Amino acid sequence: MKRDEIMKNNNFDNVNSIVKMYLQEILQEGDICIDATMGNGYDTVYLAEKVGVNGFVYAFDVQKEAIESTKKKIEKLDFEKRVSLILDGHENIDKYVDKNIKCAVFNLGYLPRCEHKIITKPETTLKAIKESLNLLEENGIICISIYTGHDGGMEERNAIFDFAMNLEQKKYNVFESKFINQKNNPPSIIVIEKKKQIKNK
Numbered sequence: 001m002k003r004d005e006i007m008k009n010n011n012f013d014n015v016n017s018i019v020k021m022y023l024q025e026i027l028q029e030g031d032i033c034i035d036a037t038m039g040n041g042y043d044t045v046y047l048a049e050k051v052g053v054n055g056f057v058y059a060f061d062v063q064k065e066a067i068e069s070t071k072k073k074i075e076k077l078d079f080e081k082r083v084s085l086i087l088d089g090h091e092n093i094d095k096y097v098d099k100n101i102k103c104a105v106f107n108l109g110y111l112p113r114c115e116h117k118i119i120t121k122p123e124t125t126l127k128a129i130k131e132s133l134n135l136l137e138e139n140g141i142i143c144i145s146i147y148t149g150h151d152g153g154m155e156e157r158n159a160i161f162d163f164a165m166n167l168e169q170k171k172y173n174v175f176e177s178k179f180i181n182q183k184n185n186p187p188s189i190i191v192i193e194k195k196k197q198i199k200n201k
């Protein structure tokens with residue numbers, strides 16, 4: 001989906017449309033991706049569509065409800081062969097993924113309309129981000145949508161910022177997109193791109 005198509009149905013009024021703008025710039029048929037927070041599967045479906053029949057998406061969530069809800073969408077679209085729905089924490093990515101990835105998508109916080117006690121946490125989120133960085137291809141990106149309006153959200157945001165701000169500039173481009181005129185704890189997005197390393201002859 002190109003930027004114009006995204007804008008047709010989606011204004012830039014939520015993090016999802018902005019994340020997709022970055023993703024569509026880099027994703028290609030055959031790519032391997034991680035959806036680190038499957039939830040209701042909207043990102044999983046988007047990634048599966050973009051990578052096509054030859055690509056693959058590993059999607060993680062700790063809630064059975066997330067797996068069930070996403071499974072229905074995946075089956076409807078006949079995407080079963082290109083998606084693995086994993087009922088486990090993203091902190092265990094290294095147990096399931098041993099291939100290089102083009103992107104990892106984190107949409108943090110809690111699943112809307114579900115148990116608000118089940119939220120992503122700083123320690124496990126950081127472990128998953130580090131594992132994703134290890135697997136990331138050059139020019140691949142990690143997109144992290146961060147919410148601070150719930151209990152624990154600000155701590156998670158601070159932990160991610162502390163980590164991301166200190167990533168070596170030679171190796172990574174790290175930037176933030178955020179709504180500066182929205183009220184009530186607007187979300188923000190951190191994107192980490194692994195730079196192409198120029199090898200000395």
Ligand SMILES: C[S@@+](CC[C@H](N)C(=O)[O-])C[C@H]1O[C@@H](n2cnc3c(N)ncnc32)[C@H](O)[C@@H]1O
Binds near residue numbers: 039111124
């Ligand atoms: C904001 S929702 C994700 C929304 C999702 N991207 C979508 O398209 O619907 C955050 C999700 O993270 C999940 N989660 C919490 N801790 C997790 C962990 N350690 N590993 C993987 N997922 C986790 C929650 O269960 C919840 O479904």
